[in-house]
Amino acid sequence: MKLLTSWKLFSTALFFYSLGFGQITGRFAPPPGQILVFAGQDNQSVGGTAKYRDGYVDNIGVPAGITHYVYFTEGWTNKFNRSFVKGKVDGLNEETEWAAGPMNQKAYLDSPVLDRCVMHLSISMEGNSEDKIADGSYDHLIDELVDFVKDHSDHPFLIRIGYEFDGSWNAYDPVNFKAAFRRIVEALQDAKLTNFATVYASSSGAKPQQFIDYDPGTEYYDWVGYSWWGGDHDGKAALDFARKVKKPVFIAEATPRGIFFEKEDPQGIWDSWFTKFFLHIENNQDVIRAISYINADWEAQDMWAGDGWGQTRLETAPLLKSKWLEKMAESQFVNASEKPFNLIGFPTEKPRTLLSGSYKDSSLSIESRVEDLIRRMTVEEKVAQLTGWWDPNEEKLLKDGKIFDPSFYANHCPHGIGQLGPLHNMTVEEDIRQYSAVQEYFRKRTRLGIPAIQHDEAAHGFM
Structure with missing residues (x-):
């Protein structure tokens, strides 16, 4: 030979x-230089619905997307004495409350004000539920999720499964986490749904090895995400990992943690946290394609009260609101008025498959x-x-x-x-x-x- x-x-x-250099691509990601803006995290903080009309949407404006949370758990009682009922996905089809404000995903989708918004649906598996999802015990919850996404085919969903996978508060087992992540994605794909993409997301301080240990396989997610609270090294492992796997980045949660807007100098807040946040985005503009601002009165909610999370509702600080709106007017930031669906290629006739975003995806x-x-x-x-x-x-x-x-x-x-x-x-x-x-x-x-x-x-x- x-x-x-x-x-x-x-x-x-x-x-x-x-x-x-390789291009960063991902399902429902906007073009380079464009960043989708989301707001969260509970119905009262976000507003824009029939019941809640004094949140971010009503006072700041309609963002490109809404950040929301649901629980895949049954019969578990958290440390705030809130119990999760059996037989349904908590926070999906009706209002519930688990010590972090009112939660109802359907309320956003029923609101005509939010008809241009991408839905960022974050799934918690807290309470050791990842093993029950992995072994099929919670398939009825997965079925409810699939039906929900299917019934709202006029909205694209970014589904962040087992968010903050590395968090000690979640205590996820890596093997079961990966199996649960895959099981949820495969169920959504089996339904041939065309209106969802998936996000693999850490907390702010994940270590590089944790991204490897919990990775369900790059074919199972379209985005990489992380939370950003203002630390010098927040999101570093996530950013490095995203560049390695060539996926767009979603700063899935960001807020000036520990700051009380009504108690501190607004200019000082802007010069410290907000300036640093936007500089972080600018320094990583090669991969960042979406951000989510958490507009919450943390101290008023049992889950966060007394832990120094603060009060970060922009509408309570006129100067911060004004400066935020100035930033949002810059060309790179996409809100509802910029028609985000057009930018992300939605609607699409192409269902997500395990080939999506890979070298076998002929659309790339x-x-x-x-x-x-x-x-x-x-x-x-x-x-x-x-x-x-x-x-x-x-x-x-x-x-x-x-x-x-x-x-x-x-x-x-x-x-x-x-x-x-x-x-x-x-x-x-x-x-x-x-x-x-x-x-x-x-x-x-x-x-x-x-x-x-x-x-x-x-x-x-x-x-």
Whole structure:
């Protein structure tokens, strides 16, 4: 067997270098330079519904999206003495309260004021529920979620499953977390839904290894997210991970934690927290595509009272509200008036699949697909793509007949191959048989399914 590496190495390297830096892509992500703005986190803080009309929406404006929370748990009582009933997803179809303000996702979708808003639906599995989701015990809750998303097909959903996966307060088991995440995504995909994307999100202080330990597989999520409270290193691991897997970033929760707007100097608040927040966005504009401001009176809610979370409702501080609106008027920030659905490619007829966002997704650019494929390849697979082989003993190969069996190529090319050298003096029928065997193995039986190039020269009639 002869290795034909020099021309292949040169041409492949030239192609790879010509691509430049990889593009950040993701389902329902706006174009580079555009950032979706969300507001959360409880119905009273957000407003804009029939029952609650004095929140962010009513006093600041309608954002591009709404951040909301639901619980996948049954019969569990949290430390604030709130119990979760059996048989339904808490906070999805009707109002509930678990010590963090009123929660009702359906109220937002029933509001005509919010008909241009993306829904950021965050699923908690607190109370050791990830194991019950993973083993199928909570399939009825998953079914309720699937039906809900299906029934509201006129809105896109960013679904943040098991948010803040690394948080000690959640105590998620990594194995069960990954299985639960996959089970929820697979159920949504099995329903052929076209109006959802998924978010894999940490807390503010996740460690790099935790992103690896809890990762359900990049094919299961479209975005990477994190919470940002103002720390110098908030979100660093998430940002590094997102760049590695080429996914857009969602700052899924952000608020001036520990600041009471009515008690402190507003200009000082702006110069410290808000200036730092927008600088953080600017410094990471290559990946950040969405932010969510948590507009809450934390101290008024039992879950946060006494823990120094503060009061961060923008409408209570005129100067902060004015400066926030000035920032929101900048071209990069997308609110409802900028028609976010158009920017994110919604509606779409294409359901999400495990191919979405991967190198097998034909809707992506060639550059994005190549970048994703290279990221997945092992060193052995990369080397194999830079090599080729040709056995000059053609008569023996034809006589043995092994070239018509896919296992022949499996034995010689376990990691794939860049190109196969010529075999002459075959009939048309033999050419077809060999070609079928070659691609049967390389496209269907290798790990990544990269086809092999069959090489010959025009001088031999190979046209």
